[in-house]
Amino acid sequence: MSDLEALRSSKIPIVWVLGGPGSGKGTQCARLVEKYGFQHLSSGDLLRDEVQSGSDKGKEINEMMVKGMLVPRQVVLDLLKQAMLKNLATAKGYLIDGYPREVEQGEDFEKDIAPCSLVLYFDCKDETMTQRLLGRAASSGRADDNEETIKKRLVTFHNCSEPVIAKYTQKVVIICADTDPDTIFGQCTASVDKVLTTCK
Ligand code: ADP
Ligand code: MG
DSSP states (O other), rough: OOOOHHHHHSSOEEEEEEEEETHHHHHHHHHHHHHHEEEEEEEEHHHHHHHHHHHHHHHHHHHHHHOOOOOOOHHHHHHHHHHHHHTTTOOOOOOTTOOOSSSSHHHHHHHEEEEESSSEEOOOOHHHHHHHHHHHHHHHTTTOOOOOHHHHHHIIIIIHHHHHHTTTTEEEEEETSSSSSHHHHHHHHHHHHHHHHOOO
């Protein structure tokens, strides 16, 4: 059996964690990793690792990220697939953070990798996300955590990513992400626990 077939026939839950920039995906994923031992894969982090490597691909990716644009679909999909298969033997679950960013990416993922089990959607006000990102800017060192790029990222999010939520309504759980981290975590674990019982 190929690794991909093994992944597909396993009952390992695949959770897409979606929400605008600064909605708290990374923060909650870190806590979910601690509680469930899931593997956290942030498409943004995988891309930034590629940029860090200094490769030609990384340079192209960086130019697009600084403009607040989405990078080509195949690039992200390949990085995700590699990372998932690398950890298949020990994986208890996958948190796919910030992906899919657009409907086509979701279709690619489910066709090329495996169907997702649950979509956690972090619903958050633009003002809240902007404030958090400006707060994060001081420590994140991220080229895209500045007021101008944040505005563009929010527009890209509303245009490209909200249709994803609309498409996967049966699998989506809407998390009220304007509140404090503990309350948000409670909402997340309630949904993950449910999926774990059905995935068994
Ligand atoms: P994302 O991964 O969705 O872009 P992060 O988890 O990196 O968002 O959070 C962005 C910033 O907001 C971080 O500085 C984080 O500390 C802060 N933050 C995250 N969740 C909350 C929350 N519930 N309340 C207040 N601040 C938060
Ligand atoms: Mg993040």
